[in-house]
Amino acid sequence: xxxIRFHGRGGQGAVVASELLAQAxxxxxxxxxxxxxxxxxxxxxxxxxxxxxxDRPIGLRTSIVAxxxxxxxxxxxxxxxxxxxxxxxxxxxxVNSARPPExxxxxxxxxxxxxxxxxxxxxxxxxxxxxxxxxxxxxxALARASGVVSLEALQRxxxxxxxxxxxxxxxxxxxxxxSVRLLDxxxPPExxxxxxxxxxxxxxPEGPVATVPSRSIRTxxxxxxxxxxELARCTRCNFCWKYCPDDAIELDAQGxxxxxxxxxxxxxxxxxxxxxxxxxxxxxxxxx
Amino acid sequence: MTREVLSGNAxxxxxxxxxxxxVVSAYPITPQxxxxxxxxxxxxxxxxxxRFVEVESEHSALQVVVSASALGARSYTATSSQxxxxxxELLHWAAGLRAPIVMGVVNRAVAPPWNIGADHTDTIxxxxxxxVQLYPESxxxxxxxxxxxxxxxELAEVRLPAMVNEDAFYLSHxxxxxxxxxxxxxxxxxxxxxxxxxxxxxxxxxxxxxTGPDHYVEFRHELARATDEVLRRLPExxxxxxxxTGRTHxxxxxxxxxxxxxAVLVTMGTMSTTARTVVDELRAAGRKVGLAKLxxxxxxxxxxxxxxxxxxxxxxVVDRAFTFGASGPVAGEVRAALYAAPQRPRVDSFLAxxxxxxxxxxxxxxxxxxxxxxxxxxxxxxDLAPTEVGVHG
Numbered sequence: 001x002x003x004i005r006f007h008g009r010g011g012q013g014a015v016v017a018s019e020l021l022a023q024a025x026x027x028x029x030x031x032x033x034x035x036x037x038x039x040x041x042x043x044x045x046x047x048x049x050x051x052x053x054x055d056r057p058i059g060l061r062t063s064i065v066a067x068x069x070x071x072x073x074x075x076x077x078x079x080x081x082x083x084x085x086x087x088x089x090x091x092x093x094x095v096n097s098a099r100p101p102e103x104x105x106x107x108x109x110x111x112x113x114x115x116x117x118x119x120x121x122x123x124x125x126x127x128x129x130x131x132x133x134x135x136x137x138x139x140x141a142l143a144r145a146s147g148v149v150s151l152e153a154l155q156r157x158x159x160x161x162x163x164x165x166x167x168x169x170x171x172x173x174x175x176x177x178x179s180v181r182l183l184d185x186x187x188p189p190e191x192x193x194x195x196x197x198x199x200x201x202x203x204x205p206e207g208p209v210a211t212v213p214s215r216s217i218r219t220x221x222x223x224x225x226x227x228x229x230e231l232a233r234c235t236r237c238n239f240c241w242k243y244c245p246d247d248a249i250e251l252d253a254q255g256x257x258x259x260x261x262x263x264x265x266x267x268x269x270x271x272x273x274x275x276x277x278x279x280x281x282x283x284x285x286x287x288x
Numbered sequence: 289m290t291r292e293v294l295s296g297n298a299x300x301x302x303x304x305x306x307x308x309x310x311v312v313s314a315y316p317i318t319p320q321x322x323x324x325x326x327x328x329x330x331x332x333x334x335x336x337x338x339r340f341v342e343v344e345s346e347h348s349a350l351q352v353v354v355s356a357s358a359l360g361a362r363s364y365t366a367t368s369s370q371x372x373x374x375x376x377e378l379l380h381w382a383a384g385l386r387a388p389i390v391m392g393v394v395n396r397a398v399a400p401p402w403n404i405g406a407d408h409t410d411t412i413x414x415x416x417x418x419x420v421q422l423y424p425e426s427x428x429x430x431x432x433x434x435x436x437x438x439x440x441x442e443l444a445e446v447r448l449p450a451m452v453n454e455d456a457f458y459l460s461h462x463x464x465x466x467x468x469x470x471x472x473x474x475x476x477x478x479x480x481x482x483x484x485x486x487x488x489x490x491x492x493x494x495x496x497x498x499t500g501p502d503h504y505v506e507f508r509h510e511l512a513r514a515t516d517e518v519l520r521r522l523p524e525x526x527x528x529x530x531x532x533t534g535r536t537h538x539x540x541x542x543x544x545x546x547x548x549x550x551a552v553l554v555t556m557g558t559m560s561t562t563a564r565t566v567v568d569e570l571r572a573a574g575r576k577v578g579l580a581k582l583x584x585x586x587x588x589x590x591x592x593x594x595x596x597x598x599x600x601x602x603x604x605v606v607d608r609a610f611t612f613g614a615s616g617p618v619a620g621e622v623r624a625a626l627y628a629a630p631q632r633p634r635v636d637s638f639l640a641x642x643x644x645x646x647x648x649x650x651x652x653x654x655x656x657x658x659x660x661x662x663x664x665x666x667x668x669x670x671d672l673a674p675t676e677v678g679v680h681g
Contacts, residue, residue, distance in 0.1 A: 019293075019463050022293055022463050022464070023293050023463075026293045026465055031464075031465060032293065032463075032464065032465070033462060033463070033464045034462065034463050034464075035295075035457060035458065035461050035462035035463070036457065036461055037457065038318075038404065038457070058464070058561075059561060059562070059564060059565035059568075060561065060562050060565060060649070061425075061455075061458045061459070061462065061558040061559070061561045061562050061647075062458075062562055062646050062647060062648045062649070063646045063648075065648070233650050233654075235650065235653040235654060235657060236657075237569075237573060237653070239573075275566070275569050275649055275650070275653060276648065276649055276650025276653055277649075277650070278650065
C-alpha cells in the first residue's frame with residue numbers, strides 16, 4: 001500500500017487532487033481510497049487530503065500519519081505547517097516551487113522533488129497568478145517522481161472528472177510530468193512499497209528471526225538513522241523484536257522493547273513492521 | 289453493473305436515483321450538503337424524475353417529505369447534526385404517521401463547541417423517535433443499504449421511516465470503488481411504492497387527529513410491533529438483495545472471526561473497517577479476537593447479541609457518543625440486552641472517535657489489550673489528552 005498526503009490551501013484544489021489521484025489509480029486497475037480533512041472551510045485556510053493506493057481493498061479508515069509521499073501545493077505552507085511529519089525514510093517530498101529541490105529541508109533518507117506548478121498553471125490559464133489552480137500540474141509531477149500512478153491514467157481521469165477546461169488541465173499535467181526536478185533519480189517504486197501490514201504474512205515468528213546477534217561486528221557504525229519508540233503508544237506486540245535482523249532489540253520486564261544501540265544498524269525494519277507505527281527513524285543528531 | 293469511484297455521499301445520491309425517489313426535500317448542512325447537491329443535479333439533468341422541493345429549514349424539509357409520503361410518494365431527505373436536532377419534533381411525526389421515508393444522516397458532532405467531525409450523538413439521541421437506524425461502513429454498503437432501507441421501510445408490516453447514517457468525512461467524503469447495479473436490477477428489487485397513500489388529492493381527510501387514551505395506547509403498540517417486524521424482515525430483504533447482486537453485509541449484527549473468540553469488539557460505522565484489519569493482525573499473532581459490527585441500532589438485535597454473548601468471555605463496545613451520567617449508549621444497551629442471557633460476558637465500554645478524532649489501528653490494538661486485561665468496570669475514554677482543556681475561561 002502507498003500512502004500519499006496532500007497539503008494545500010482552501011481553493012487550490014488539494015481535495016480534488018487527492019480524488020483525481022484515486023480515480024486515476026482506479027483506471028490503472030488499483031484499489032484506491034481518498035478523503036479530505038477539513039478544519040475551517042474557507043479559501044486560504046490550510047487543507048489536508050489523503051490517498052491510499054493498493055492492489056487489494058483498503059482495510060483502514062483513518063488519517064495518514066506516516067505517508068510514503070507528501071505533496072505540497074503551496075510552498076508558503078512549508079514555514080507554517082509541519083508537512084514532513086511522519087514521512088517515511090525512503091519516501092518522497094514533492095513541492096510546488098520554482099526553487100531547486102536541494103533547497104527543501106527534509107528528514108534524512110527522504111527523496112526531494114520540485115515542480116514550478118504555479119508558472120505552468122498560469123501559462124495554461126488555470127486560475128490566476130494570485131490563486132493558480134495547480135492540482136493537475138502537481139499530479140503530473142507526482143506521476144513521474146513517484147510512479148504511484150501512470151500519466152496516461154491521470155489524463156483519462158482528467159478527461160472524465162475535471163468539469164472545467166479538461167484540455168488545459170491535461171496539458172498542464174503533461175508539463176508537470178516533463179518538468180519535475182528530482183534531486184536523485186526517479187524513486188524506484190519498490191522503495192516506496194514499505195511493508196505496513198504484518199497481518200498479511202500468514203505466519204508470525206514466535207521469537208526473533210535473527211539467529212546471530214551483531215555483537216562482534218559493530219554494525220552500529222553503519223547507522224545513519226536511529227529508531228525511536230514512542231512507548232506510550234506501544235501495544236507490546238513485539239513485532240519489532242521478532243523482525244529485527246540483528247537481534248538489536250531487547251524486551252524489558254514488562255515486555256516493552258528497547259533498542260540495543262551497539263548492534264542497531266538503522267535498517268528501519270522495526271519501524272516498517274510496527275502495526276501502530278510507534279517507531280520513528282530519526283537522524284543521529286536528533287536522536288536522544 | 290458498472291464500477292465507479294464514489295464518496296459515501298455520492299453513493300447515497302446514486303442509490304436514491306436508482307430507487308426512483310419521487311420527492312426530495314432538504315436543507316444544506318456540512319457534511320451532508322453534497323448528497324442533495326448531487327440529487328438536485330440528477331433532477332436538473334433529467335436522470336431522476338423527482339420533485340425537488342427547496343425549503344428554509346430542516347424542520348420544513350422533513351414536513352415536506354412526511355406530507356409527500358402520506359400521499360404515497362417515495363420520499364427522501366438528508367441532514368446532519370444540528371439539522372437533525374431541529375427535525376426532532378417531526379421525527380416523531382414521521383414514525384407515528386407510519387411514513388416510510390428514507391433519510392441520509394451524515395453523523396456529525398453536536399455543538400458546542402462547534403465541530404463538523406464524525407460523532408454519533410446526533411442520531412443516537414433520536415433513538416426513541418421510532419425510526420429505523422442503520423450504520424454502514426463503506427460507500428458500497430451505503431448504496432446497498434439505502435436500497436434495502438426503502439424496501440424494508442415500505443413493507444406493509446413495517447411502514448416506518450429509516451435513517452441511513454454515514455460517519456462524517458471518514459465515509460461521507462471518502463471516495464473508493466463501488467459496484468453500481470443497473471437500474472433494471474434495482475427495479476426488480478424495489479418496485480414502485482403502491483397501496484400506501486393515506487391522503488389523496490381532492491379527498492378531504494385528516495391525519496394525526498386528536499386521539500384519547502382509549503385508542504392512543506393501541507397506536508403506540510402497533511408502532512412497537514412494526515419495529516419488531518424490522519428484525520424479522522431485514523434478513524429476508526438482505527437475502528433477496530444478495531440473490532440479485534451477490535452482495536451481503538451480514539444482517540443486523542455482522543460478525544467477523546467471532547466463532548472461537550475470547551474477546552470481541554462491537555463497533556458501528558467506519559471504525560469497523562480498521563478494527564477488522566487489527567483483528568486479522570492479532571489473529572495472525574495467535575490472539576483469539578473477533579469483531580461484531582452493529583449495522584442496525586434501531587431496532588436493537590437483542591437475540592443476535594445474546595447469541596454472540598453465549599460464545600465469548602469478553603465484549604467491548606466502542607461508542608462514538610456518550611450518554612452523560614451513564615456510559616457509552618450502545619454499551620448500556622448491550623448490557624441491558626444481555627441481562628436476560630443465560631451466559632453474560634463482561635461488557636467493557638470504550639469511547640473512541642468523538643468529534644471526528646481519528647480511530648487508528650493503534651487505538652484498536654489498545655482496546656483489545658484492555659479488553660483482555662483484568663479491569664473493565666468504567667467507561668474508558670480512548671486517546672484522551674492528558675491535560676484538561678479549559679472551557680470556562
